Amino acid sequence: MKNFTIYAALLLSLILSKATAQETFEGKARAIADKIENITKEEKAALKIELETVNKELEAGTITKEQADAKKMLLAETRSSNIETRIGQAQEELKDLVKQKVDGKIKDWKSEYFSFSIKKDSLRRHRGELRTTSQFVFAAGVNNVVTDGSVANSDFRYWGSHFYEWGITANTRLLKNDNFLHLKYGLSLMYNNLRATDNRYFVVNGDQTDLVNSPVHLEDSRFRNVFLSVPVHLEFDFTKAKDKDGKKIFRTHESVRFGIGGYAGVRVKSKQILKYEDGGRDVTQKTKGNFNVNDFIYGVSAYIGYKETSLYLKYDLNPMFKDNAIKQNNISLGVRFDLN
Structure with missing residues (x-):
C-alpha cells in the first residue's frame, strides 16, 4: 500500500504538472530531441516510398x-539536404533554448516536479533511494584544435568555431552508504565545428587534407565532424545525505x-x-566525405x-586527420547541463 501511494502521488503530480513541464528547460530540450529523431524518420520513410516508385x-x-x-x-541527395536543413533549424532552437536557460528565463523542472505538496516528502524519499539515476545531457561552447601543443595562432576562428553535444547518461552511486563517489556513463552525439581563418577551406590531396586559399571570397567556411560516443566519468558529488525517519536519503546534483x-x-x-556569392546569387556548397578524418x-x-x-572541457587524444x-x-x- 505504501508503494502504491507513492506511485499514485507521483502519477498525479505528473498529470497536474504536465502543462508546466512543457515550459521547462528539460521538457523543451526533450521535445527538440524528439523532433530531430522524427525528422530523420520522416525523411527516410518518404525516401523509401520515392525509391519504390522509381523501382516500379x-x-x-x-x-x-x-x-x-x-x-x-x-x-x-534531396532528402539528405532536407534532413540537414530541418535538423539545422532544430539546432538553432536548441541554441536559443540554452541561451534562455543561462539568462534564467526558464523554470527548473525539478522544482515543479516536486511541487506537489501532499506527497512531496514521499516522492523525494522514493527518488533518493535510487542507486542509479538518469540524466539528459546537453553541452555547447567553443571548439578548436591543438597544434604542436598549443591553440595559439590557430588556423580556425576562436569564437566562430563551436561544438554541441547531447545525450543520455546513467549515474550510479558506487558506495552503498556514501554519496561522494559515482560512475557516470552513457551515449552522446558530438558535433565539432571549425571555421577557417583567412578565406581558406579544406581540400583533399591524396592521404593529406590541406587548408588552402579560396579563389572566391567566402562568406562562411565551416568544417563539421559528427561522432557517436560513449563517455565515462568518475563523478564526485558533494551533495550531503539527509536523514529521514532514521534512514539516509541520497540525492545528486544538489551541490558542487x-x-x-x-x-x-x-x-x-x-x-x-x-x-x-556568384554573379549576384548566394551559393551554399555542401560537400560530404571522409576528408581523411579519423573514423x-x-x-x-x-x-x-x-x-x-558545469564548466566542461574535452580533448581528443588522437589527431583529427589520419x-x-x-x-x-x-x-x-563550454557549458554542460545534466538534467535529472
Whole structure:
C-alpha cells in the first residue's frame, strides 16, 4: 500500500504538472530531441516510398536503369539536404533554448516536479533511494584544435568555431552508504565545428587534407565532424545525505560536483559547408566525405560545477586527420547541463 501511494502521488503530480513541464528547460530540450529523431524518420520513410516508385517505373520499362540510378541519387541527395536543413533549424532552437536557460528565463523542472505538496516528502524519499539515476545531457561552447601543443595562432576562428553535444547518461552511486563517489556513463552525439581563418577551406590531396586559399571570397567556411560516443566519468558529488525517519536519503546534483574521465566513439559523418556569392546569387556548397578524418575518436574530459550546470572541457587524444604531417587534436570548452 505504501508503494502504491507513492506511485499514485507521483502519477498525479505528473498529470497536474504536465502543462508546466512543457515550459521547462528539460521538457523543451526533450521535445527538440524528439523532433530531430522524427525528422530523420520522416525523411527516410518518404525516401523509401520515392525509391519504390522509381523501382516500379524501372520494372514497367518506362525508364532505363541509368535513369533510375540518376533519379535515386537525386532523391537521396534531396532528402539528405532536407534532413540537414530541418535538423539545422532544430539546432538553432536548441541554441536559443540554452541561451534562455543561462539568462534564467526558464523554470527548473525539478522544482515543479516536486511541487506537489501532499506527497512531496514521499516522492523525494522514493527518488533518493535510487542507486542509479538518469540524466539528459546537453553541452555547447567553443571548439578548436591543438597544434604542436598549443591553440595559439590557430588556423580556425576562436569564437566562430563551436561544438554541441547531447545525450543520455546513467549515474550510479558506487558506495552503498556514501554519496561522494559515482560512475557516470552513457551515449552522446558530438558535433565539432571549425571555421577557417583567412578565406581558406579544406581540400583533399591524396592521404593529406590541406587548408588552402579560396579563389572566391567566402562568406562562411565551416568544417563539421559528427561522432557517436560513449563517455565515462568518475563523478564526485558533494551533495550531503539527509536523514529521514532514521534512514539516509541520497540525492545528486544538489551541490558542487566534478567529474573526470574520457570518451570513445565512431565518426558518423564529415561535411564542409562553403557560402559565397556568384554573379549576384548566394551559393551554399555542401560537400560530404571522409576528408581523411579519423573514423574513431577517443579522448579525456572533465567538468566542474554546481547543481546541474558545469564548466566542461574535452580533448581528443588522437589527431583529427589520419595521416597529415602536422597533427591537430580537437579541443572543446563550454557549458554542460545534466538534467535529472
